[in-house]
Amino acid sequence: DVKVTQSSRYLVKRTGEKVFLECVQDMDHENMFWYRQDPGLGLRLIYFSYDVKMKEKGDIPEGYSVSREKKERFSLILESASTNQTSMYLCASRLPGGVNEQFFGPGTRLTVL
Amino acid sequence: QKEVEQNSGPLSVPEGAIASLNCTYSDRGSQSFFWYRQYSGKSPELIMFIYSNGDKEDGRFTAQLNKASQYVSLLIRDSQPSDSATYLCAVAGGTSYGKLTFGQGTILTVHP
Numbered sequence: 154d155v156k157v158t159q160s161s162r163y164l165v166k167r168t169g170e171k172v173f174l175e176c177v178q179d180m181d182h183e184n185m186f187w188y189r190q191d192p193g194l195g196l197r198l199i200y201f202s203y204d205v206k207m208k209e210k211g212d213i214p215e216g217y218s219v220s221r222e223k224k225e226r227f228s229l230i231l232e233s234a235s236t237n238q239t240s241m242y243l244c245a246s247r248l249p250g251g252v253n254e255q256f257f258g259p260g261t262r263l264t265v266l
Numbered sequence: 267q268k269e270v271e272q273n274s275g276p277l278s279v280p281e282g283a284i285a286s287l288n289c290t291y292s293d294r295g296s297q298s299f300f301w302y303r304q305y306s307g308k309s310p311e312l313i314m315f316i317y318s319n320g321d322k323e324d325g326r327f328t329a330q331l332n333k334a335s336q337y338v339s340l341l342i343r344d345s346q347p348s349d350s351a352t353y354l355c356a357v358a359g360g361t362s363y364g365k366l367t368f369g370q371g372t373i374l375t376v377h378p
Contacts, residue, residue: 194370195272198365243310249364254312257309258309
């Protein structure tokens with residue numbers, strides 16, 4: 154069965170802290186994505202990775218970076234957290250070709266104080 | 267201008283009625299279209315996808331695509347209270363890597 158997991162369901166951090174959000178998939182998918190979801194704005198793509206050590210900016214990359222050292226793991230890094238990064242963060246993965254379906258993790262609700 | 271537009275609702279329908287959810291997109295090069303359902307506090311799950319003009323049916327769900335009008339819709343027949351959720355329209359362009367652009371979602375409430 155398809156499985157995407159995220160390291161935390163809820164996280165509270167302080168302004169200026171470095172924050173790591175981890176995502177792991179067990180489906181051998183090559184493509185992985187990080188989104189943030191805010192009320193009234195839908196899902197917005199932050200970064201994606203089409204293969205190990207390969208990454209591309211999405212629509213709102215400012216203030217974020219990513220790391221993908223292994224195929225199954227994709228990390229989102231907030232270098233210096235700010236209150237406007239308080240949001241729901243969703244990770245997704247996809248097998249290239251075919252239906253193009255993205256499978257989502259449960260999400261991390263991040264609050265920056 | 268938003269690339270994918272949905273009416274945010276909320277859309278309220280009685281149990282047993284047809285719920286109609288609409289989505290428009292701006293990129294004429296878009297090639298595939300998806301409807302995700304998201305229950306409160308949960309992550310999105312795919313319920314329908316469509317590539318070609320016309321209708322695609324799966325149980326109580328029908329997706330409709332009109333590329334000339336840049337319009338995609340989702341019909342839910344015999345709506346049930348368990349269908350109450352946010353429905354997200356997503357569009358994939360002609361580029362690689364399966365990038366999706368999402369609309370802001372439509373909140374659907376089915377009342378008994």
